[in-house]
Amino acid sequence: MGTFDVRDMMKADAAGSAAPASMGKTEDGQTRRFHPLAERIAALPVKPTLSPVMIEGLVRLLDVLVVLAAGGLIYWLYAAGKVDDPLAYQITIPVVAVGALATFQALRLYPVGALRHFAGMVVRLIGGWTMLFLIALAAFFFLKVGSQVSRGWLIGFYLAGGGALIAERFAVTAAVRRLTRSGRLERRTAIVGGGEAGAELIKALEAQKDTGLRICGVFDDRNDARSPDLVAGYPKLGTIDDLVEFARRTRLDLVIFTLPISAEARLLTMLRKLWILPIDIRLSAHMSKLRFRPRSYSYLGAVPVLDVFDRPIADWDIVVKWLFDKFVGTLALIALSPVMLATAIAIKLDSKGPVFFRQKRYGFNNEIVEVLKFRSLRHEMTDHAAAKQVTKDDPRVTRVGRFIRKTSIDELPQLINVVFKGDLSLVGPRPHAIHAKTLNRAYEQVVDGYFARHKVKPGITGWAQIHGWRGETDTEDKIQRRVEHDLYYIENWSVLLDLYILAKTPFSLLTKNENAY
Known part of the structure; x- marks a missing residue:
């Protein structure tokens, strides 16, 4: 099973008989009931996932190799043996490859979300590739080295390189979509903190496309009206101690706190229990009235979060x-x-x-x-x-x-x-x-x-x-x-x-x- 939806599992439980709660133990040996839905989620087989950072890095490498190969192939077919000094070509090809990498990075063509959408990605890719060659032509003109490089080779390089990049991105898009469907790119996420703040965060995350987040449920130490059993359609699966046990039983990639920074004592108490886990921990800034400089945030789609802990030795x-x-x-x-x-x-x-x-x-x-x-x-x-x-x-x-x-x-x-x-x-x-x-x-x-x-x-x-x-x-x-x-x-x-x-x-x-x- 690659992916799952907690809400569908809740509907299935409602249609049939709910499984009884199992017994778990805290790290100090105390026995505690474990939420039956959490038990079911933890029992689901989990496929190994691929890091988006690694996929983006591989696509960068592919882009550079494709550009180098296209430039070298056209040189071998068109100019090899016909030019007195190949130095200009030997410099131009790697410079264009590095320039393509920088241009595509500036156009945000490497995030996994962009890699899933072929049409929009190709339009930006062609625009960036064309702009890069216009800049190269301008550089040849101002440096007065245009006579050292064949215009036919440049045109061939532009067409072959552009075509090869489009073909490469088509294959990449197909691979990324396949990985997405199989659940190999999802980040299993838990929300800490129920109530209005938790509901608003979940709605904001669900409004984002291609974040790869798979919300497993909500955890909260509060048991009063401020923390209902259902938050934006997702169940409250237990307390922070339950979350620690849940993360021990199954893979969990990300925990997002919806608590305000002003709740310092409560936040620190929870973090003391969670920082021992090999997961990323973020503090939601979605509804915070305290604003920092944009560089202070990282983003899940367009949802701002503050980095609290990063999983060590990752990607x-x-x-x-x-x-x-x-x-x-x-x-x-x-x-x-x-x-x-x-x-x-x-x-x-x-x-x-x-x-x-x-x-x-x-x-x-x-x-x-x-x-x-x-x-x-x-x-x-x-x-x-x-x-x-x-x-x-x-x-x-x-x-x-x-x-x-x-x-x-x-x-x-x-x-x-x-x-x-x-x-x-x-x-x-x-x-x-x-x-x-x-x-x-x-x-x-x-x-x-x-x-x-x-x-x-x-x-x-x-x-x-x-x-x-x-x-x-x-x-x-x-x-x-x-x-x-x-x-x-x-x-x-x-x-x-x-x-x-x-x-x-x-x-x-x-x-x-x-x-x-």
């Missing part, structure tokens, strides 16, 4: 990090395979039991992942739930286990998670065991906003590890500092930072291993 960053993980991870797996083979043999010779140890841990967005490690504890004393942390001189640790834990060789099988399973990254916050505790308190009870470290995929090594915050967390300060370093990494991620962390990891294992037992 092209996801592609770059995925390629980095696969490429570097594969090289590391090949290079370290002798060490892994020797470790496996040593484990089998040292104690009975399997070579690998599998443990359930928290992954991206609190999803449960199974990480691989070399077994370092005696098989009969294996602790899959991490109920008891390994301490100094722990009798459960084998002789080989003590060495591989100290050197972190026990973590090397997680390269299999990175390269083949894709549920871990090379660099990121270390995945913690589900029931991990410090001083008999769960990590999320010790550190405010602990689950924010799950806004990105966990990693084998990370910013916290190279600063010595690894191993046993027997005090609240240790887990607090580890989470602080994880959040710093999330907010400041770059490929260069990943490279720096990977380069520093071997040295930190040798010099900062006092907490690793």
Whole structure:
């Protein structure tokens, strides 16, 4: 199922018997009823979506390649071997390609909304392409280089380039429409705040064309007349705690607050619960009387919003990090395979039991992942739930286990998670065991906003590890500092930072291993 409409689902529920509310749990373990419609929406299969930013970037690349190809082809057919100096052509073709990119950007020919409408897009494209060539002719005239470029080649370049661009955009429009129909471009959206403000925002969003927003429902902590159960035809699916659970159960891309800025205390209370999620959070400025400069806003169609939180490592960053993980991870797996083979043999010779140890841990967005490690504890004393942390001189640790834990060789099988399973990254916050505790308190009870470290995929090594915050967390300060370093990494991620962390990891294992037992 690619798309859905909450209102149609409500009608179906009204025609039949509504499903009973299911039971959910908050992050502090409290049991709470979950709205039956929210349960149904969360249970729908969700297709992977494509980022509009990535699609726009690919179309830009296609435009440049098409222009370069058209200019080069016409030169090869018309002017190659007939001109004494090809330098003018070699300069003109890439300059026109870059000029086309700038012109089409100025004419707003790259937003996904524009790509869906072929006729209007082509009119602007032809106008921009023609204007670009008129500017090129004027430049040749004023620079007195017109005699160095064949007019026949210019005419051929104009016609062939224009025709190729139109054909390319026709194919792009067909592809974008197909992706739209299949739900691959939609942004699943939740509205926070009911009442008049929420209703007006929903109406304004529905009046926009081609935003790709798919409203899942409304969430509000208020239960009085100011927040009815139905807002502009959309149901209120619960409170902010319900929204957090909803975002854990299904993909949610965007949350829009309709609260006024003057409701600062209420807004901050809600944001403290939501900022841990890997989603974009916006504050509606649609009905706000407080006006900022236009550049202060981002827009959903023509609806102004203020950016509060952005999902980290999004759009092209996801592609770059995925390629980095696969490429570097594969090289590391090949290079370290002798060490892994020797470790496996040593484990089998040292104690009975399997070579690998599998443990359930928290992954991206609190999803449960199974990480691989070399077994370092005696098989009969294996602790899959991490109920008891390994301490100094722990009798459960084998002789080989003590060495591989100290050197972190026990973590090397997680390269299999990175390269083949894709549920871990090379660099990121270390995945913690589900029931991990410090001083008999769960990590999320010790550190405010602990689950924010799950806004990105966990990693084998990370910013916290190279600063010595690894191993046993027997005090609240240790887990607090580890989470602080994880959040710093999330907010400041770059490929260069990943490279720096990977380069520093071997040295930190040798010099900062006092907490690793």
